[in-house]
Amino acid sequence: MDDAQDFPLLTLAIFIVDWRNIKTVSSIFSQSGLRYHYVCRGRGTASSEILDILGIGSSDKAVILSLEQDLTVPALMREVGQKLGLNHPGAGIAFSVPLSAVNNPVLGSLNKDAAESETSVQGGYHGKERRKMERKYDLIITILNQGYSDEFMTVAREAGAGGGTVISARGLIKTGPAKIFGISVQNEKEIILILTTREKKLPIMEAVGKSHGLSSKAEGIIFSVPAGNITGIELR
Numbered sequence: 001m002d003d004a005q006d007f008p009l010l011t012l013a014i015f016i017v018d019w020r021n022i023k024t025v026s027s028i029f030s031q032s033g034l035r036y037h038y039v040c041r042g043r044g045t046a047s048s049e050i051l052d053i054l055g056i057g058s059s060d061k062a063v064i065l066s067l068e069q070d071l072t073v074p075a076l077m078r079e080v081g082q083k084l085g086l087n088h089p090g091a092g093i094a095f096s097v098p099l100s101a102v103n104n105p106v107l108g109s110l111n112k113d114a115a116e117s118e119t120s121v122q123g124g125y126h127g128k129e130r131r132k133m134e135r136k137y138d139l140i141i142t143i144l145n146q147g148y149s150d151e152f153m154t155v156a157r158e159a160g161a162g163g164g165t166v167i168s169a170r171g172l173i174k175t176g177p178a179k180i181f182g183i184s185v186q187n188e189k190e191i192i193l194i195l196t197t198r199e200k201k202l203p204i205m206e207a208v209g210k211s212h213g214l215s216s217k218a219e220g221i222i223f224s225v226p227a228g229n230i231t232g233i234e235l236r
Contacts, residue, residue, distance in 0.1 A: 009070040010099045016165050017092035019060040021084055037066035042167040045153045061165055077231045086232030093232035097225045137227040138201040146188035148218035159207035160200040167191040
């Protein structure tokens with residue numbers, strides 16, 4: 001493993017869009033020559049009434065994860081935002097989180113791209129200087145037992161969350177009953193992503209931690225990471 005503060009600096013770009021737009025995003029990625037991007041299926045947490053108001057026909061979402069150079073993420077966000085009209089309500093959101101390390105083959109393949117883009121940036125690009133970005137937002141990530149996401153989001157909204165995206169997942173355990181601190185752990189999980197302002201992060205995490213934390217039936221594991229390059233939604 002190599003520290004991502006060595007050249008180039010990397011970011012995980014995350015796009016959450018309507019599933020019907022997955023081909024458009026994939027086309028943009030292919031034209032841009034992106035090597036590492038992955039798609040999983042999720043669902044929005046808004047009620048059907050809210051979906052109708054926003055003009056969204058379905059809550060079926062595509063969650064796209066892409067390993068990118070920190071330098072090139074803003075341009076990628078702009079292109080996807082323009083093609084999908086992310087400035088319109090319900091079209092989707094995009095943001096990024098910084099990475100601290102990446103394995104050698106990935107780092108090596110992106111080194112070439114970083115070197116090629118160095119001269120195209122006004123003022124030059126220095127690999128050990130992260131592009132300055134004011135961090136005002138956080139991504140709250142929660143892993144719950146399956147079936148608790150609706151209750152979880154009710155509590156989160158009451159604490160200030162605007163919405164979230166749910167991804168079905170499965171815990172990998174050894175054969176036989178698995179326990180953490182004496183609590184049985186279910187295989188089927190739900191991962192909930194909530195993008196919020198830094199000021200609202202702590203109240204939301206405290207509220208859902210009390211109702212859906214590790215000692216509850218939901219057995220929630222809740223943590224957050226800084227987010228930037230917010231596109232497609234204005235967080236207050």
